[in-house]
Amino acid sequence: MLSRKIGRWSGRMFTHIYIYRLKCILRDRETVFWTLVFPLILAVFFNMAFSNLNKSTETFKAINIAVIDDEQYQADHNFKTVLNEVSQGENRLFNLTVATSRDEADKLLDESLIDGYIVVETRLKLVVKESGISQSIIKSFLDNYVQTASAVKSILSGVVLPAGLPDKLLEPGKLPGKSPDTDELPDKSPGTLAGSLAGDEGDVSFASPGNPANYTNPGGSASWQKLLDSLRDRRVYVRDVPGTRAEPDNMLNYFYTLIAMACFYGSFFGMREIMDIQADLSTLAARINTAPVHKLKAFIYSMSASLTVHVAEMLILIAFLRFIIGVDFGPKTGLVILTTIVGSIAGTTFGAFISAAVKVSENFKVGILIGASMIGSFLAGMMYQNMKYIVSQKAPLLSFLNPINLLTDAFYCLYYYDSYSRYAVNICILLFFIIAFCLGIYLMIRRRKYASI
Amino acid sequence: MQVFKLCLKILKKNIPSMLIYVSVFLSISIIMTFATANQMDEMSIFTQAKSNIAFISEEDSPLVDGLKRELSKIANFVEIPDKTEALQDALYFREVTYILRVPRGFTRGFMKGEDVQLEKTIVPDSYSDIYVDLAIDKYFNTARLYMQQMEEISQEDLVRRLEQNLSEGTGVELKATARTLGEYDYLNYYFNYFPYALLYILILGMSVLMLVFNNRDLKMRNACSPLSPNSFNTQFVIAVLLFAFVSWLVMTAFCFILDFKNSMSMNTVYFTLNSLAFTIAGACMSFLIGNLAKSRGAIYAASNVVTLGFSFISGVFVPQELLGSSVLKIASFTPTYWYVRANNKIAKLTQFDFVHMWHIYYDMLVQVCFALVFFVLAMVIAKRKRAEP
Structure with missing residues (x-):
């Protein structure tokens, strides 16, 4: 109680x-x-x-570039095709501006409207005003183009070629076939660049001027055809394995x-x-x-x-x-x-x-x-x-x-x-x-x- | 000038406690200035950017070694223990931005022409994801090119040829800009931090004054004195402005100690001029807050919110170019935004004619307008408060 x-x-x-x-x-x-x-x-x-911090510094956005539209550029169909293709679609690598002269491109660069511009000379040249990841990606893209050309050259030095072909091939920037870059870039990162590019490009490039079809003559060796096949067939060698369910949003x-x-x-x-x-x-x-x-x-x-x-x-x-x-x-x-x-x-x-x-x-x-x-x-x-x-x-x-x-x-x-x-x-x-x-x-x-x- | 003298007396008495804040804020400003400014290094030749990656290989082969050598051109390898948590932590805090794993049996599969893949764990959709992928795919696609053409090629020969090919590169021309980059970075960062420290000190000084003047008995005594409210307010404002001016003087003096080499230039003159414009706006704002708030606690709360808030949204803590456009729109209603904007422009100035300068004069003018608006508002509020019984 x-x-x-x-x-x-x-x-x-x-x-x-x-x-x-x-x-x-x-x-x-x-x-x-x-x-x-x-x-x-x-x-x-x-x-x-x-x-906005990660979005503006870390998340990839198409890089603004320009190319000088001169005779050399117009003459280089392959490079032109390649460049145009990586500058199209929702997941494009570049936003491409075609500048009529170097002065115009310089002005764009000065005003930071582009990260760099490309000059097609006997060698490809990139002009930038600072070092950074965007600039490095442009350089990687161009390197890729040049290096694959070099590999083809090195391989061709060991195989028999159809007459008249080597000269055209060995000239830098006149790589036969749709340059590796075009095929490669879209596949690059499945999440980013795949999409539209990877989907629709397939045969497009092979109908474009300056593509290997123009060069391969009927008497072309089997190795030449094989090389073309290899160049066409670009693969993705990295696959995304997420560590955990969540994104590392710091x-x-x-x-x-x-x-x-x-x-x-x-x-x-x-x-x-x-x-x-x-x-x-x-x-x-x-x-x-x-x-x-x-x-x-x-x-x-x-x-x-x-x-x-x-x-x-x-x-x-x-x-x-x-x-x-x-x-x-x-x-x-x-x-x-x-x-x-x-x-x-x-x-x-x-x-x-x-x-x-x-x-x-x-x-x-x-x-x-x-x-x-x-x-x-x-x-x-x-x-x-x-x-x-x-x-x-x-x-x-x-x-x-x-x-x-x-x-x-x-x-x-x-x-x-x-x-x-x-x-x-x-x-x-x-x-x-x-x-x-x-x-x-x-x-x-x-x-x-x-x-x- | 009794009111003026009293204000100075009160402020003088509180110098020791305010000095603690001044020194804390100055040291924070200086630490942050150095920390941020050091991230920008000067460059005269083009350097390829490097991503921090964790490279984990479950096997050892010439091909994988070759890949690692190739990647070293575009990446720094960071050693991280091969444990899920350690790797995930490193990725989250961006110690690395890319984790690459070479699974066992990769080389054998690759040499046989099978469809094998490396494994990556990444920060999704990031620059470094694309950048490193470019390099890896280039390496193996070129390798495959060789293998398919030269069927008998040995792994060592393949790697040797690859290295030769991949050493070719595009020429890069780094265009010289008119100004050497980063000359005024220290001063720019220091002066960008200035509003944080200055506003805090100004509002603190104001709270000390208000604590005395808002005392009920004192207020009533002052109200019945033969001093007109106008004269009272003017004296008070002059005292506040003097206090602000002295604080400004102390803090700008520090910039000369910080970077003496650059402090004798026109840019520095404009930095100081701009900070003076901000100081006037800040003083008027603290006067307004002092008039609005009822207690010392309220002033303290308001000062924290205003100081931190302005600093966060107008580019003091996070550079303006990294803020969202809508945030900047909101920020344009604060004097801090215009101040930081002018600072960033001044840091880039090379010519001092009117064509290049008027943007900066405009920004300073906006700050002075803010000062006027704050002052008028404060006067209106003070008048209303006096009318209250």
Whole structure:
């Protein structure tokens, strides 16, 4: 009878403290701003600043080039055909401009409207104004053309040729057949260049002027025909084997560190709970300590109010990132939410632990919490994403000791890996941190009595 | 000039705490300047770009060695342990952009003329994907050409011939641009980071002032003084501008320490002029925020959001040419955007006549207009606030 009464009383006590605590927390606009609104705003900025980054630096876009339209170019049918073919279709390699003179091409280059232009002389020549990947791809394309010509020359030197053929063949840029490049490039990367080019080109080039049909006379040797066949038959020698289900979209890491940072901004809630329960820290705490409620119980009740608010905030953040910004978390939604909750608990208890352990003014405590979460976020790659990788390579222990990195890594694993082993390690270490913080808090705030304050 | 003097007194008192921020921001600016500027190296001859790739071979043969030698022209090989996680991590953080695996039995199959393939794991649709693929396919297609014509060719002979062929290349002419690249890169980056640090410091100083002036009792006392609100505001604004000017002076002085060699040029004069225009806009903006916000906490929150936000969208953290066009449109409503835009142009300046300069004057003028708008808005708000009981 008595125990049931006590049970009901403590249940009422829980609801009482919990609800009032919720009101207190929600009315503290400043903390709500830093823990909820600020990460949301930061997420929007991240999205604005980074959404275009990979697209503009990493993703292949057809390269703008020009070719000088002079007699030599017009005379070189093969090269012309080849160049036109790789400049057509949706997955083309180049956007080709035909410039009437070198001056015009120079002007285009100066204004950075093209990355380089091609001059057809006795040898092909490429003119650029800086070294870069686009320029190197143009060069590779041209090299390819020249080198296959050289290979044909080397082979032909060993076989009997129809009369009159060698001269034409050996002249650079007058390679028989549709140049290897045409066939080769479209097949290059199945995902990028295949498509239209690979599909429709087949026979087109063989009807074009200057193609081998014009050269092979009826008396041509069998080896010549064979060479043509080989030249025609270009193969793809690399096949894509994706490492995991997910694409290696490294911009995601910025958002993952942002969530981790927001979780650790929960430490402000934890700090407040300690400030309001330790009688020597605030007058409110002194009042609460005089109430006939078990101190630890009061602390746990109000702490659960803080946790409720913070977990809700984090779920709002996750939902915002997922549905409005469009951040990909992978298919394991349940585990993403679990990770967020664990992160939120870790952040809140961290704040409480620091607040209980360090005997300094409130401002200084805020400074420590902000400093710790900033350093942690920096090492997890929030300002410079490769930092996370550098730390994991050079100082692996540090990446396990940094809870923000653990949290970031947990999200990363859920997105990127098919297996759960590394995720499980991250979560276990985080749980260990939480237990350590709770134990620390318990030891520090229990049975603290004050003769006078 | 009581108000003016009071403002200076308050600011002076807070110099130590502000110095912490100044030094933190300056060091961040300097670190970031060096980190970013170093990525751009000067080039006088054409150098073939190299992709970082992981080359994992499950077999050893002259053909594969030949491929590796050929690839070394366009790729740096990065050693990564052959474990799924290590490879995936390296790809995600772009330690490598291409993982190439030669499966066991590839050479034998290839020499027999079978349809064999290497395996790649890549960043999809990237430049380096296309670039490396070009080289690999070229190598094996040429090899096959030989094999089909010379049936008795040995692997060693094949590799030798391939190497000979593939050493031929296209001539590349690197056109000299009017200016040596990268001469003003340091200053350009430093001055691009300038708004981040400066706005933070300005708003911080403002929050210190507002904390005092917004004190209820003080406010009421000031309101009943025989000083006209106009005079009060003017003095206050002059103090804010002076504070901004001193902050500007300290921070531009740093650029001379950073890159003394280039600091005596016309470009630097325009860099400083442009930063002064921005400082005026920044000071007026901080005045506006100071008038809008009610508490120190609110000023602190606003300062973080504004400073970070402007920096993110207008090209301070991420260069303008890498931002999306819609983002830049939004950014054009901030003075920072015009400031960074002018900076990037100044860095490229070689001629200083009006034809080349008017774009830059225009950008500076826009910043000054922003300053005016902020100032007028702040005055309107201040007036309204006074009208409130």
